[in-house]
Amino acid sequence: MFYDWVKAFQDYPYDLPKVADIIIRRHDAETEQLLSQTAPPFLAEGSYCTSFRIQVSGRRITVDGNPSRINRLDNVFGLQSLDDCMRVVNSVLAEYDLPPMTRCRDIQRLQDGGVVADGAVFLRLDLTSNFYVGQGNERAFLRGISSQRYRNSIAYLYPDGNTCVWTPKGGEKAGRLVYPGNYNKAAELNAHLLPQMKRTYGEDSDEYKYVRQLRDWCVSVGMVRSEMKCRSEFLKREGLNFWGLFQEDELVKLHRGFLMTGERLQVNSFDTFSVAEQLIAEGICDNTKAAMTTAGYVHLWMHNHSFNFDKSSVKTHRARLRAIGIDIKLPYDGTRHGAVFIRNVREIVRTFETQLPTFYRSAVVPRHLQLVAA
Numbered sequence: 001m002f003y004d005w006v007k008a009f010q011d012y013p014y015d016l017p018k019v020a021d022i023i024i025r026r027h028d029a030e031t032e033q034l035l036s037q038t039a040p041p042f043l044a045e046g047s048y049c050t051s052f053r054i055q056v057s058g059r060r061i062t063v064d065g066n067p068s069r070i071n072r073l074d075n076v077f078g079l080q081s082l083d084d085c086m087r088v089v090n091s092v093l094a095e096y097d098l099p100p101m102t103r104c105r106d107i108q109r110l111q112d113g114g115v116v117a118d119g120a121v122f123l124r125l126d127l128t129s130n131f132y133v134g135q136g137n138e139r140a141f142l143r144g145i146s147s148q149r150y151r152n153s154i155a156y157l158y159p160d161g162n163t164c165v166w167t168p169k170g171g172e173k174a175g176r177l178v179y180p181g182n183y184n185k186a187a188e189l190n191a192h193l194l195p196q197m198k199r200t201y202g203e204d205s206d207e208y209k210y211v212r213q214l215r216d217w218c219v220s221v222g223m224v225r226s227e228m229k230c231r232s233e234f235l236k237r238e239g240l241n242f243w244g245l246f247q248e249d250e251l252v253k254l255h256r257g258f259l260m261t262g263e264r265l266q267v268n269s270f271d272t273f274s275v276a277e278q279l280i281a282e283g284i285c286d287n288t289k290a291a292m293t294t295a296g297y298v299h300l301w302m303h304n305h306s307f308n309f310d311k312s313s314v315k316t317h318r319a320r321l322r323a324i325g326i327d328i329k330l331p332y333d334g335t336r337h338g339a340v341f342i343r344n345v346r347e348i349v350r351t352f353e354t355q356l357p358t359f360y361r362s363a364v365v366p367r368h369l370q371l372v373a374a
Helices: 082-094 138-145 185-201 206-221 232-237 249-259 272-281 288-302 312-322
Strands: 002-011 024-027 034-038 042-045 051-057 060-065 107-109 115-117 121-132 154-157 163-167 178-184 223-231
Touching: 002 082, 002 115, 034 051, 051 082, 060 082, 060 121, 121 232, 121 249, 138 154, 138 163, 138 178, 138 223, 178 185, 185 206, 185 223, 206 223, 223 232, 223 249, 272 288, 288 312
Parallel strands: none
Antiparallel strands: 002 060, 002 121, 024 034, 042 051, 051 060, 107 115, 121 223, 154 163, 163 178, 178 223
16 A cells, blocks of 8 residues: 555644745734734645645645655555655655654644644545556456445446546545545556646657556556545544554555455356355355345346335345345446456456566655654
């Protein structure tokens, strides 16, 4: 797992340097007393058209961007620890003579319910990993996995078939807590990075040729990107917002849970007998009669039968079927259900390890940034 985006703020016990060309001052209309002064956010520009958003407001610094992308052509593989991410962030802040962000050592709880921390507080973290389904299998994989739920969220498959996200209502609109999704990485490079390199550097440039070579490699291995956008409310609720006061393994565990989506999608057809056999083989039903009864619900589901999910018997059969990757509460869609089946070794082989191409320019924190974060 690596990090694809970091948004964080930190409050300092002293006035910060003014780094923006514009200052917004707020005065009391009657007394003309200066109440506050802030500066609008600005973009810290890096090489290869990369940037990082910084805002200095009073004694607070807020940073927002992708540390795995700064001064790099791509972010196919990124920084694997928050320490490395924050070292990159601090190197950007140092260019503007701004103080570094530090780990939290203490927090104070206020009477109004607020919390004051002495270090960086995360507002957004994108947890990311890659897996590989084989050349030409990306859309088939995404179509198959879009028949599965993640927790209480429903999958939405984009019309182009290259992206699948999970949202509370099953549409494109993200939830307020997390926004998980999988997408075809080669298609994303084709749509965004490759045209950008062509416009900026030209087709004959080394930059364009490198990204095109990387795109071709992603196609050859069938790379799918898994991404979880963890928002402020979620990080706060899970105790994952104060840098230095939580175990990073908790984030890894959270992302691994999302990667397990699709693990139960193992039935190779939706006929009654194969479903019943699977129910018995997995120990979900202990006799053929019970398995055939539950499998009969799949037949009804495929013919758009309406179930009363308040009934205990329906709840029981639905729970059994969900254990093998079939959710009869979702509308049956012949283009997604029963056509593609995901196993880590199979029809579509999903693997999480591969040999990096020899030409790849890895995300390495430069030596002059190899400092222990304060």
